[in-house]
Amino acid sequence: MMNPRLSAVCLLAVLLAACNSDLRDEVRSALGPREAPRTQVFQADQKAAYDAVKSAVDQMSFTFVRGGPATGELEAMSGVASGDEPNSSRQILMKVRLSPAGEAGTEVRVSLIETIEADSSRQPGMATETPLRDTPLYSVFFKDVQNALAAPARH
Secondary structure: OOOHHHHHHHHHHHHHHHHOOOHHHHHHHHOOOOOOOEEEEEOOOHHHHHHHHHHHHHHOOOEEEEEEOOOOEEEEEOOOEEOOOOOOEEEEEEEEEEEEEOEOOEEEEEEEEEEEEOOOOOOOOOEEEEEOOOOOHHHHHHHHHHHHHHOOOOO
16 A cells, blocks of 8 residues: 555656646646637627627528527527538537627627537437637638628618
């Protein structure tokens, strides 16, 4: 049986060694923010920016889930699509937060989270969520918001 002090010293040595390696970066990445939001400021008040966000959501064929201009929030879901594996499916959740950006306008922060259900026939309801970091959907969304803001108002 190992001496408790010796065990503690060994554990400390292992932890210190790990701090000096690439393991620290991997741990930081794994424990990092759950979502990977992207932010852009638009020259519009919050109500106009919200309307443009809602238009962009419709343009991207996402379905409105909840939110409103007063709360400065909007959530939407993509349609359910087939996954890469047989009997799997995938869907994307979009979370948008709007906040005043001083005289600059409105800050729009968007997060995209992919939900994958591996095998719905054997394990229904078992899914994993992964923040989407490197996807062109962010650029498409911001472009659609800008286009909606530039479009003439409908009466």
